[in-house]
Structure formats: structure tokens, C-alpha cells
Amino acid sequence: MNQQQLSSFIWSVADLLRGDYKQSEYGKVILPFTVLRRLDCVLEPTKAAVLKEKAKREKANVNPEAFLRRETGHNFYNDSPLDLKKLMGDQDHIHENLFSYINGFSEEVRDIFECFEFHTQIERLHRNGLLYLITEKFANIDLHPQFVTNAQMGLVFEELIRKFAELSNETAGEHFTPREVIRLMVNLLFIEDDDALTKPGIVRSLYDPTAGTGGMLSIAEEHLSGQNPEARLVMHGQELNAESYAICKADMLIKGQDIKNIKHGNTLSDDQLPGQHFDYMLSNPPFGVEWKKIQKEIKKEHQQDGFNGRFGPGLPRVSDGSLLFLMHLISKMRPSKDGGSRFGIVLNGSPLFTGNAGSGESEIRRYVLENDLLEAIIGLPTDMFYNTGISTYIWIVSNKKPKNRKDKVQLIDASGMWQKMRKSLGSKRKELSDEHIENITNLFGKAKEVYLDPETGKKLSGKVLAAGKKQAIPISRIFKTTVFGYQTITVERPERDENGEIVTEEKGKHKGQPKPDSKLRDTEDVPLTEEIDEYFQREVLPHVPDAWIDHDKTKIGYEIPFNRHFYVFKPPRDLDEIDAELKGVTDKIVTMIGELSQ
CATH class of the missing domain: 3.40.50.150 (Vaccinia Virus protein VP39)
Structure with a gap:
């Protein structure tokens, strides 16, 4: 079964949920059940050995955890005698038995199902008479790593999450x-x-x-x-x-x-x-x-x-x-x-x-x-x-x-x-x-x-x-x-009275100096690689000779204008070419209008 078929199969579970669950809620059931079946398949080959080891260690009054992990070959285990297929043999007690099976997992796995709030969904499925049908559906697919690789499984999860997110507008x-x-x-x-x-x-x-x-x-x-x-x-x-x-x-x-x-x-x-x-x-x-x-x-x-x-x-x-x-x-x-x-x-x-x-x-x-x-x-x-x-x-x-x-x-x-x-x-x-x-x-x-x-x-x-x-x-x-750095300088110009005379500061450290006019204030970005005074002399003073820089307000900035560095100039088309194109469009419109008037 390839990844696409597997995703479609799991998605078909939604048909059973339709009516009792909103579309946006499908993931609350399908995702944890998929994880459960995956873990169930991974542990299946060592199930008998784990139960035997558990009995042996408990008889000797020894904590069996480390031994059970060794038997599975993984950092987790399940010491319940049940698995998903065995649950199918007792439809009347599927509710209690599924809880018992999940509680048989080691602590780190139980934490996974707590994050899914899986117990809440089990109760809800049970109330709606869907628990056995859903469990049976998953018990019949083989998600063992021998048939579904970790990479394929990752893609399955991602596709399911994407679908559920789209349904719930997430x-x-x-x-x-x-x-x-x-x-x-x-x-x-x-x-x-x-x-x-x-x-x-x-x-x-x-x-x-x-x-x-x-x-x-x-x-x-x-x-x-x-x-x-x-x-x-x-x-x-x-x-x-x-x-x-x-x-x-x-x-x-x-x-x-x-x-x-x-x-x-x-x-x-x-x-x-x-x-x-x-x-x-x-x-x-x-x-x-x-x-x-x-x-x-x-x-x-x-x-x-x-x-x-x-x-x-x-x-x-x-x-x-x-x-x-x-x-x-x-x-x-x-x-x-x-x-x-x-x-x-x-x-x-x-x-x-x-x-x-x-x-x-x-x-x-x-x-x-x-x-x-x-x-x-x-x-x-x-x-x-x-x-x-x-x-x-x-x-x-x-x-x-x-x-x-x-x-x-x-x-x-x-x-x-x-x-x-x-x-x-x-x-x-x-x-x-x-x-x-x-x-x-x-x-x-x-x-x-x-x-x-x-x-x-x-x-x-x-x-x-x-x-x-x-x-x-x-x-x-x-x-x-340094190409991406610049200095923002504040360019000031003097305030003038009604006669056009420059107004000066009357107090403070700038007493006697021209008073800046906030309405004429401007800023310039000077490349970090260039001297501010040289830039000012070349780019500003020729246009506003009475301007000066307020150095106290100078700030250093950085930006990365990515697209500008890859811009390629495309020369405009020849005017004759544009005129010919416009004439062609105009002639076409005139012809269409003429046809409508006939």
C-alpha cells in the first residue's frame, strides 16, 4: 500500500464519523487512532516475549520496565495482554478494554494520548455507538515499519493534518x-x-x-x-x-x-x-x-x-x-x-x-x-x-x-x-x-x-x-x-520670520544658532560605506544651501533589499511597435462595433 492509498484509506474513516462529528473534528479521532495503530504494529512481533518477561520479573519482585524495553528493542512498551485485533473479539466490552490497553503503554506513550485528549474521544465514540466500528477499521490496516516506512508515515501524518487544518480553516x-x-x-x-x-x-x-x-x-x-x-x-x-x-x-x-x-x-x-x-x-x-x-x-x-x-x-x-x-x-x-x-x-x-x-x-x-x-x-x-x-x-x-x-x-x-x-x-x-x-x-x-x-x-x-x-x-x-548598512541623518533648515530673516535660538546650548523649522525637517539615508559630510555636500547643499545636519539624531540602520540586487532593466518597447499594437486593437474594436450596428 503506497502513501497515497494509505492516506485515502485512513481518510475513509471520516465516512463513519460524518453526522456525529463536525468535519473540523475528524482529526481528533483519526490522528490518535493512526498513532495507536502504528505503535500497535511496531510492538506486535515482541508482544509474547514482553508478557513472558513481565511475568518473570514480577514474580521476582523486580521492576520490569527496563527489561520490557529491552525485549521490544524500543524506548517504549505495552504490558497489556490486549492489542487492537484482540479487542475485536469482545465487542460488548470494547470501551473498557481499549482504556485498559492504552493504560498498558509506558508513561511516555500515555503522555502522547493525553496530548491528543484521546480519552475524551473514546468516551464520545462510545456514547455514539461508533467505538467498535472505528477501532475495527484501524485494526484492519497494517502500519508496521516493514510495510510503511517512517518517511511514508511522516508524509501520511502531514497530509492528514493539512486536510484537517483546511476543514477547520486553520x-x-x-x-x-x-x-x-x-x-x-x-x-x-x-x-x-x-x-x-x-x-x-x-x-x-x-x-x-x-x-x-x-x-x-x-x-x-x-x-x-x-x-x-x-x-x-x-x-x-x-x-x-x-x-x-x-x-x-x-x-x-x-x-x-x-x-x-x-x-x-x-x-x-x-x-x-x-x-x-x-x-x-x-x-x-x-x-x-x-x-x-x-x-x-x-x-x-x-x-x-x-x-x-x-x-x-x-x-x-x-x-x-x-x-x-x-x-x-x-x-x-x-x-x-x-x-x-x-x-x-x-x-x-x-x-x-x-x-x-x-x-x-x-x-x-x-x-x-x-x-x-x-x-x-x-x-x-x-x-x-x-x-x-x-x-x-x-x-x-x-x-x-x-x-x-x-x-x-x-x-x-x-x-x-x-x-x-x-x-x-x-x-x-x-x-x-x-x-x-x-x-x-x-x-x-x-x-x-x-x-x-x-x-x-x-x-x-x-x-x-x-x-x-x-x-x-x-x-x-x-x-x-557593510553594504546593507546606512545612516539616517536628519536635515534641518532654519525657521524664518515674516521678513524672511532667520530666527535664532534664544537660550540653551544652541543659543544664537539658527532655530530649526520642524515643517522643513527631512531625513536622508546615507550608505554606511560613504562619509556623511561628503554625501551632504554633494546631494543636499546644492539644493538647499541653508541646511545643516543635526548629528545628535543620526541613527544607524540595516536592511537587505533582496529583490533590488537581482533587478534586471528591461528597456521599453519602441514607440512605433506600441503605436502599431494600439492601432490593431482600435481597428478590432471599430470592426466589432460595426458588426453590432448591422
Whole structure:
């Protein structure tokens, strides 16, 4: 049974729920039952051995837990004599027996079902006479890893969550990221460490503060184990949504990961892995979501802890908390002296440029760039995510930059690298092929400027570019970090009386000097790479000779105008061509009107 067939089969359970449940409530039943059946299948081969071991250890008055885990080969067990198929043999007592079976799981699994509030649904299904029918439906599908791989199971969960989120008008994109985007991010994360990651027995840590169902953690582990089977990736994560957390935790359990590292709660207001640092990090925080509900806690940490906390550089506007996650990840970076860290985060366009000099957003960008933490930004195609068609960007941030990247930032425009999906999924209409992922990874890995011939799509050589014989399309560009900085200067002009005479200050430290007219006040943004006085002499004084700069009000700002750096000028069409086109349209309209009047 392939992934699509499996999803359809599980989705068919909705037919049984229709009428007794609203569409938006289907997930409350289908998701926990899917997890239950998965765990049931995983433990089935060792069931007899576990029961035998339990009896043996209890007879000897020994706590059997550690022995039962050893028998299953997993970090969890179920010591009930029941399983889903045995439950089918006693229809009259399905209610009590299902509770008994779930209580037979080890504590970490029971916590998963508590997050689903599964007991509430069991009671409701029982009252509506549906419990046996639903349990029977799931007992008849085989979800053993031998037939349904962990990767397939992850895709099943993601598709189900997306469908349920659409039915309940929730934001599906808050739960998971398209797999091909994750593969690209993982490639970008590991490419500069390929040599180190091939060493036998190497152990590395990975963290996702918006873990969702665990897709990023899973793909990173698959990538590293494929590259080096002897490598070990210790995974950590935190997730706000209870259902997504429960699925992530179940997935980690089956894969043998330590689920104590997977936490439930709001990462920004309640960091449950305080003081910990990681080798690698990945995150796709929700786009443009306000943080008003946790504003009090965030502001308190910012004011009390400053740069010793997570939010020292500044706070973004309450309407978009994306940059809070960026700062949170920076605080989790392993110090450079201990090997450093690299992370990838998906953000929308707003964090690139929102906020004037001195604003929270600008100060956060300033901190990142002046500390030389930003390696690259990759612009993705639109329509890549399930819940939005907006432009998105992958930021690669590192405190262990290789020598050729020091004090530089690479911008890659991958917005044209996509293929159309055979079937749209929500707002997702485009996808990255394996070739696209490889091309983008290579562009990043080589860290060089790349331009394409607009006619052939082939890379242009340095000689052709230098000669300027062809209009070139930039794909990869390299900039010094200072290019993104500027100084906002305040340009003052004197107040004049009714006779046109300059009014002077009568007191204070500026006594006798021209009094500024607030109505004539203006600002100018001066590139950080340019002297303010030279700019002022050249750009301002020729137009307003009586102006001066109020240096006390000068502020430093940073923005990354991504699209501007990839703009290619297209000359307007010839006027004769436009006239001919207009005449053709006009003649067509006249002909149509003539036909109507006949």
C-alpha cells in the first residue's frame, strides 16, 4: 500500500464519523487512532516475549520496565495482554478494554494520548455507538515499519493534518514544511561540514524550536545517516500545537530517539531547553503571526536580561514575531571556541527590510550583520507552502564561517527554480525537483557570483561579463556586510520670520544658532560605506544651501533589499511597435462595433 492509498484509506474513516462529528473534528479521532495503530504494529512481533518477561520479573519482585524495553528493542512498551485485533473479539466490552490497553503503554506513550485528549474521544465514540466500528477499521490496516516506512508515515501524518487544518480553516503551514524545502535546508546546513561529518562515530546535535510533526528532524537524520551510517544525530525540539507534538514524539519514539528532548509548549515564552546549545538548528516559524499574548514575558526578558538573554538586540513589532525565533536560535548557537553552530530558518520578506533605522527589526539585522553571522539568504519561488503563496526566504546563519565567507553575505535568487505540481495542495502549486535542490546547493557551496545568459540560460564567463556585451541575469551575488548598512541623518533648515530673516535660538546650548523649522525637517539615508559630510555636500547643499545636519539624531540602520540586487532593466518597447499594437486593437474594436450596428 503506497502513501497515497494509505492516506485515502485512513481518510475513509471520516465516512463513519460524518453526522456525529463536525468535519473540523475528524482529526481528533483519526490522528490518535493512526498513532495507536502504528505503535500497535511496531510492538506486535515482541508482544509474547514482553508478557513472558513481565511475568518473570514480577514474580521476582523486580521492576520490569527496563527489561520490557529491552525485549521490544524500543524506548517504549505495552504490558497489556490486549492489542487492537484482540479487542475485536469482545465487542460488548470494547470501551473498557481499549482504556485498559492504552493504560498498558509506558508513561511516555500515555503522555502522547493525553496530548491528543484521546480519552475524551473514546468516551464520545462510545456514547455514539461508533467505538467498535472505528477501532475495527484501524485494526484492519497494517502500519508496521516493514510495510510503511517512517518517511511514508511522516508524509501520511502531514497530509492528514493539512486536510484537517483546511476543514477547520486553520493555518496548515504552522504545522509542517514541504519535504523538498527541508531537504534543501538540510543540504545547505551540512555542505560546509561534509568532511567532518564522514568521521566514524561522530555525534552531532540538532534542534528545531518549531518542531511540528518532526519533519525537519527526521529528514536531517536521514541525510546524515545516508552520508555516514556510523554518525549519530541527537535531536531536540519544542512544539506548541499539542497534536503535532504528540505525532512528533511518537515518531521519535519509533526511531529510537530520546524523547525527553522533545518538549511541548511555547518556545518564545517558555523555553524548555534553557541554557542548551546545538551544532545545527532548523526552523520554519509561522509567518506574520503576532505575539501579543506573550508580549509581557518577552518584554520582561528583553529589559531584565538584555544581551544575556535571547532578545538583547531589540524587539520586532507585535504583528510579526518571526525575528524573535531568529534571535532565539542565535542564543542556542554553540560558542565558536567549542566548534560553533549553523542554522537555517525560513522567513517571509518582512524581516529583510521592515523597520526604519533604530527600530527593533533594524537593530536585530544590525546585530546579525555586524557580528558577521549571516552566511546567505536564498529566495524561494512563490506558491511553495501549503498555507500561503507569498515569497519566502531561507536564512543560513553561522558563527563558524569559512575564511572565504568572512564579512560577506551571499544572496541567491532561486525564485525561478521550480516545477509545477501535478496536483495543487492548498496554496502549494510549485515544488523543487532534485535537480533544483542540487543546483541551489552547489550555488551556495561555491560561494561565488553567478550570472546567466538570458537567451540560453547558461552561465556567463567572467570575460563576457567584463566586456559587458550581454545583459546578464544575476543568480548568485556576494556582498560585504557593510553594504546593507546606512545612516539616517536628519536635515534641518532654519525657521524664518515674516521678513524672511532667520530666527535664532534664544537660550540653551544652541543659543544664537539658527532655530530649526520642524515643517522643513527631512531625513536622508546615507550608505554606511560613504562619509556623511561628503554625501551632504554633494546631494543636499546644492539644493538647499541653508541646511545643516543635526548629528545628535543620526541613527544607524540595516536592511537587505533582496529583490533590488537581482533587478534586471528591461528597456521599453519602441514607440512605433506600441503605436502599431494600439492601432490593431482600435481597428478590432471599430470592426466589432460595426458588426453590432448591422
